[in-house]
Amino acid sequence: GIQVEQSPPDLILQEGANSTLRCNFSDSVNNLQWFHQNPWGQLINLFYIPSGTKQNGRLSATTVATERYSLLYISSSQTTDSGVYFCAVDDYKLSFGAGTTVTVRA
């Protein structure tokens, strides 16, 4: 199956800082999604982004399918951004990376 690698595994930010999370995948995929798992365990859809760039408020994502990677940008981070960020790629099933744990300190 497709291998999905996320980096960094952990990220500690001061409130207001910007950051970039990376997702690499080993083969061509139909689609890619980013999720945020909040401290209560819920998985929240952030982006559905097979290619190109999308923005939603302080978050944006870029997927370069030909080079098999995607980036998630968090700008002006807030404590509510804390949690685990997962990317998942879709060949015939969803395959998840191990996640990046983000801690935003006030």
Add this chain to the structure above:
Amino acid sequence: EAQVTQNPRYLITVTGKKLTVTCSQNMNHEYMSWYRQDPGLGLRQIYYSMNVEVTDKGDVPEGYKVSRKEKRNFPLILESPSPNQTSLYFCASKGANTEAFFGQGTRLTVV
């Protein structure tokens, strides 16, 4: 509102007592799947279903059963739960070339 509904949200049970976690989606999605999440191991797929009456094993199917008798429902069955099945479980659904949606999660404890 598009949603995936899992029940129950929390469950504590004893070893060997059969249980079912229900999952229902209202988006007419063909694909549904179950995952378990454990600390340090991320999300691992248990079973998936590409359509009604079509199910297949994921990465960690041992100890679980599923059925897909109708498009909207995809229950997860633990015939004889054991403590190593204590975990956080998620159900997901998606259509062809559409984003996946996840249920709220079920925290299962087997004692």
